Amino acid sequence: MAEQAGSKAKIAVLHFQGTEEKEEQVELLNSTVHIQHIGCGGDLDKMSAQIEALDGQVTAVALQGIAKTLRLGKARVAHPAAAPLFEIAQETPVVDGSGVRAAMERWAVRLADEAQPGIWSRKRVLMAPGLNHNGLSQALSQYTESVRYADPIVYFALPPVPGVGTSETLPRVAEPTLNQLRAYPFRRLFPQAGESIRPRSPKLFEWADVIAGDMGGIRRYSPAQLKRKVIVTESATEEDVVDLRERGVSVLVTTMPPLGHELAHLGAAVFEAILVALRPDEEAELTENTYLNLMAQMDWKPGIKYLQPEEAGINKFAFVIHPLSPRFIFSHPRFRWTRFLPERLVERVAAHLPPMYGSRITGIESPSTGQKVEGYLLYIGGTPRELMRRDPAFVYRRLIRASRMAERYGARLMGLGAFTSVVGDAGITVAQKADIAITSGNSLTVAATLETAKQAVVKMGNNLDEAHQGKVMVIGATGSIGSVCSRLLAQAVPNIVLVAPRPEKLISLKQTIEAETPHAKVTLSTTADDYVSDCDLIVTTTTALNTRIIDITKCKPGAVICDIARPPDITEEEAALRPDVLVIESGEILLPGKPNFGMDIGLPPGVAYACLAETALLALDGRFEDYTLGRNIEIERVKEIYRLYKKHGLELSGIRSHDHFLTDEDLAKKRALADELRNDPAKLADVQRQAQAALPTRGRRGRAKRGSNGRSTTILASAGAAALAAIAALFFWRKK
Numbered sequence: 001m002a003e004q005a006g007s008k009a010k011i012a013v014l015h016f017q018g019t020e021e022k023e024e025q026v027e028l029l030n031s032t033v034h035i036q037h038i039g040c041g042g043d044l045d046k047m048s049a050q051i052e053a054l055d056g057q058v059t060a061v062a063l064q065g066i067a068k069t070l071r072l073g074k075a076r077v078a079h080p081a082a083a084p085l086f087e088i089a090q091e092t093p094v095v096d097g098s099g100v101r102a103a104m105e106r107w108a109v110r111l112a113d114e115a116q117p118g119i120w121s122r123k124r125v126l127m128a129p130g131l132n133h134n135g136l137s138q139a140l141s142q143y144t145e146s147v148r149y150a151d152p153i154v155y156f157a158l159p160p161v162p163g164v165g166t167s168e169t170l171p172r173v174a175e176p177t178l179n180q181l182r183a184y185p186f187r188r189l190f191p192q193a194g195e196s197i198r199p200r201s202p203k204l205f206e207w208a209d210v211i212a213g214d215m216g217g218i219r220r221y222s223p224a225q226l227k228r229k230v231i232v233t234e235s236a237t238e239e240d241v242v243d244l245r246e247r248g249v250s251v252l253v254t255t256m257p258p259l260g261h262e263l264a265h266l267g268a269a270v271f272e273a274i275l276v277a278l279r280p281d282e283e284a285e286l287t288e289n290t291y292l293n294l295m296a297q298m299d300w301k302p303g304i305k306y307l308q309p310e311e312a313g314i315n316k317f318a319f320v321i322h323p324l325s326p327r328f329i330f331s332h333p334r335f336r337w338t339r340f341l342p343e344r345l346v347e348r349v350a351a352h353l354p355p356m357y358g359s360r361i362t363g364i365e366s367p368s369t370g371q372k373v374e375g376y377l378l379y380i381g382g383t384p385r386e387l388m389r390r391d392p393a394f395v396y397r398r399l400i401r402a403s404r405m406a407e408r409y410g411a412r413l414m415g416l417g418a419f420t421s422v423v424g425d426a427g428i429t430v431a432q433k434a435d436i437a438i439t440s441g442n443s444l445t446v447a448a449t450l451e452t453a454k455q456a457v458v459k460m461g462n463n464l465d466e467a468h469q470g471k472v473m474v475i476g477a478t479g480s481i482g483s484v485c486s487r488l489l490a491q492a493v494p495n496i497v498l499v500a501p502r503p504e505k506l507i508s509l510k511q512t513i514e515a516e517t518p519h520a521k522v523t524l525s526t527t528a529d530d531y532v533s534d535c536d537l538i539v540t541t542t543t544a545l546n547t548r549i550i551d552i553t554k555c556k557p558g559a560v561i562c563d564i565a566r567p568p569d570i571t572e573e574e575a576a577l578r579p580d581v582l583v584i585e586s587g588e589i590l591l592p593g594k595p596n597f598g599m600d601i602g603l604p605p606g607v608a609y610a611c612l613a614e615t616a617l618l619a620l621d622g623r624f625e626d627y628t629l630g631r632n633i634e635i636e637r638v639k640e641i642y643r644l645y646k647k648h649g650l651e652l653s654g655i656r657s658h659d660h661f662l663t664d665e666d667l668a669k670k671r672a673l674a675d676e677l678r679n680d681p682a683k684l685a686d687v688q689r690q691a692q693a694a695l696p697t698r699g700r701r702g703r704a705k706r707g708s709n710g711r712s713t714t715i716l717a718s719a720g721a722a723a724l725a726a727i728a729a730l731f732f733w734r735k736k
Contacts, residue, residue, distance in 0.1 A: 009277035010034040012058045013270050014050050016065035017042050017192055026259045026266070026274070029297055033274050035266075042187060044081060048088055055089040062273035063096045065190045070181055071098075071132050072151065075174035077182045079189075093276050093286055097268030100275060100291050101234075102135025104268065107295070108255035108302040109139035109232075115301060117624075118316075119230065119251070120144060121435065122408035126208035128218050129154045130170075131181070131189070136212050136232065136255065141167065148208070153200050154221050155181060155188070160203045193219035193243065209408065215240050222247075228311075235264040236303075245307040254303040263303035317619040318376045318406030319415040319612050320399060321358065321601075323350070323383050324567050351390070353381035355402035359598030364591050366620045366648040373619040375612075376409045377599065378402045384419045384567060392424025396433070403434035412624040413437040415615030418566050426480050427629040439618060439627035441611025442481050443641040445564065446633060448587030448610040448652065449481075450488060453537055453562045456584050456655055459667045460558045460674060462536040471495040473535040475528050475549055476542035478505035480631040481564060484638060485539055487513055490520040497523045497531045535559060540569045553691040555581045557684060558674030562586065572658040577691035580674040582667070585656045589613035592620075592649040604661070607653040614641060620648045 011033060019039035026033050036058070040047040047063070054061055068082045086094050113120055120143035127137050128150040141147050149165040152158040155177075181189060193216050202223035205211065211218055212232035219240065227248035234256050236244075241263070244252055254264035256271050275291045284290045306312035323329050326347045330339040338346045361375035380398045387395055399420060406414045414436055416427050421440035431438035463470055472489050476482040477498035490496050490513045500506050506524045513522050525531060532538065533554045538561045542549050549569040552561070557580050563570050564586040575583040588607050595606045603609070608616065618627055621644050628637060654661045677684040 008032045008034055009059045009274075010036070011060045011062060011270075011273040011277050012036045012038060012050075012054050013062045013064055013266075013273070014047050015039050016044075016047060016063065016186055017190075018064070028257070028259060028274055029278055029294065031278055033277055035270065035274075044085070048085060051085060051088045051094060054092060056091040058092055060273035060276035061089065061092055061094045062269040063094060064267055064269050066096055066186055066269075067098065067132055067189065068096050069098060070178050070189070071134055072130055072178055073134065073170045073174040075171075075178050077175075077178040079182055079186075081186070093273075095269060095272040095276060095286065097234075097270075097272050098132070099286055099288050100272045100295075101132065101268040102138075103288055103292065103295065104257075104271065105133065105135035105255045106139040108253070109136065109142075111300075112253055112302050112304060113143065116251075116304060118407060118410055118412050118436070119253075119304075120210065121410075122146075122404050123209040123230070124148075124207055124408070125210045125212060126150050126204055128205070128211050128213040128222065130213070131155075133213055140210065140212065140232075148204060150204055150213075150221075151177060153204060154191075154217055155184070157198045157200060159201045165204070190214060190216060191220050192216040193240070196220050219243055234267045237265060241305070241307065249307050250311050252303075252305045252307055256302075257298065257300045258303045261303070263305055313372065315371065315373045315619040315622060315624075316375065316409065316411045317373060317413045317415065317615050318378055318402070318409065318411040319361075319417055319615050320355070320378050320380060320402050320420050321417045322380050322387065322420060324418065325383055326350075329381070329383075347383050347386060350381035351383070351386040351394075353379075355380050355398055355405055357405070361595065361597050361616075363594040363596045364616055364620070365593035367592050368647055368649060369620070371620050371622070372593075373616055375616060375619070376406060376411060377597070377601075378405055378414075380420065382419075387419045387423055392429070395420065395423045396429050399430045400433050403430065403436055403438070407436055411436060413439065413615060413619055415439050415441045415611060417441070417609070417611055421611065422480065426631050431626045431629055437618075437624045437626050438629065439615055440480070440629060441609075441614040442484075442633050443628040443637045444589070444614035444617065444645065445586055445610040446481055446484050446488070446638050447642040447645065448589060448613075449485065449539065449562055449564055452584060452587035452652060452655060453539065453560060455652070456560045456562070456582055457537050459655070459664075459671065460560055460582050461671050462558055462560065469494065470537075471497065471531075471535045472537040472539070473497040473499060473528065473531060475499040475538065475540040475569075476565070478502060478509055479541055480633055482539070482541040483509055483631075484633040484635060485541065487516060487635060488638065489537075489539070490517045490522065493537075494519070495521045495523070497525060497528075497535065499525050499528045499531075501526055529554065537562065540565055542569055551695075552578050552581060552583075553688050553695060557677035558582070558671065560584065568658070571696075573696055575658065577694055578687070580670060580677050580687075582655075582662075582670055583657050584662075585658075586610055588653045588656055589645075590651045590653040591616060602659060604653065613650060617641065617644050617648060617650060620644075 013035060019041050021039055022037045024035050038050055051061055066082055067079060068086055070077050070079055120140055123144050124146040125140045125144055126148050127133060130137050130149040130151055137147060147167050152165055200221040205222045210230045215233040215236055225248055228250050230251045231244055231249050232253045235254050236252060256264035256266060256268060258264050275294050326343045329335050329346055329350050356379045358377035358379050364373045403414050421427060427438050427440045470493055472493045474482050474486045477486045478500040486498055498506055498509060510522045510524055513520055528550045532550060533556055536559060540549055541564045552570060552574050555578060559581050561570055561583045563583055570583050587610055588603055589610055590606055591608055
């Protein structure tokens, strides 16, 4: 007889393989349900006797470890040993969880994603097993295309075979698999935790990010190490939690309602029996449809438990990098062998490589909020020359693929490093097609650049305020970074020179600046040479390659050149010709905590490029949104990111020039030399004349040059196609 809301219902749970007997009470839908647990010790006759004895004495009987019907994909067969059990009781309904399992699994997967965004995205999922978990596999398939089935491994101890166990092959193998499984005893269909007599192959378990299925089978057949895995199952005991924690599992998710506990401790069969007891109409048919209205009244969340305390509550991001020149490819451990090949060929083939995992960034922690973040460095193979000469769609495809890799690692935000942030529409298309947030990092790049430039100008003894008639120049002023730098500098410096190759864009930028800052004196030029000798600060933000942007020999004494471009516009050899001129890079950022990049990124420990730092900073603040995109950087974004920079304790790492940090002593020597030349025009002219004579020539864009290995990179056209194909194949073979 059904119980009314607010009254106490009683159900019995028969555990086929258990022996423990206990009683408990749970609360659901404003009702109390009394549960009697009875162990049957693997004896079907004992279970039959218990069902007969309980008939009419309880509201429902749940059979744990028993399934009336076996389901795999769309195929289903009845288990001959189970059918008689469901015919014994004449008054009391007997259930096995099949009426609620699929619906609850689908619901739990969705709720878990809402509670922990990205927990399933792009993950590699292994159903262990998929038997009777169609709802779970279908729900997870909504978040990833990589779902495989371990049923052949679990039940038949078969080794992993390529193509077998995938969603594509499931319809062909499901029915013959079930026809064989229907002859198996329940102890083999629903195994318990323990040692397996015949070990199973660990390969698929190692491949998976998420392992979903029955707790007993997962504990019995998976390998000893499950580091960084997510386990999804109906319920879990404290013993299960301890075992999985020791194996290194990161997260445990249970799909049944926790009912007052942190994790669900009762399986689908018990939950179905509870709903049977609470249904308002005792004559209602026991199907999923009957239970849905009761489920709709529930306000619940699936159990989600981080088993490794140090991994809980960590926000994750990803950042894309690429080689700035072929020498970076040659120095990579995986591709050192390519130094024996023609440089230009290596550069072209590397551009075709798919995105690759680089390293994991750990140890970043906000001193103000305590929030921890973790990042992933991802590679694409194109150098700036290759990225700029190709159609933007070529780069977009690789960045979108990288975003999917980032999702799989749990990142909710991806930053675009170096030239990936300026190709095409500067991240807009990638953001539209990616399922995670995207930022170019240019807002913090601007803020850090201006802050570094300000410090450098002060240390060199220059004054840029209106009283001293200071003058600044921005080269590449109409670009995404250059334009916002120009607008912000115009608010602080009375005279500004804007340099860019396209006059119509310069005119538009000048009109914008004059509307925002009426007192600004803006001068336009398509080349820098006419005004470079008058400027105290020069900011260069170009994307030009193999072209001299500025003649450093003409600079005024003590001038500061802030070179944001990558590769740099001013080489170290050119900078050495004018030791009185300070050439610095855009500001690098010291991240809070104890950052470990997992690899050498060319900076001191804990120091990151500003574009990477912006990505980490947004993750620290929980701002998983498209932030800096396109060629029109918003000034308000720059100001906001600077406030976040201060809030979370980020700092400038110092003044850096050509990969070397400058000490106060270095800066003092430069300033002293600059002061000497300021006071001695004749000596300045002599220094400029000698520097001009020693100025190295630069190759024009597109001209064949000698590489760092001293060999010509010109490839004969007749052999080029064949060589390219052969080396490309070798690249992919080595990667595999």
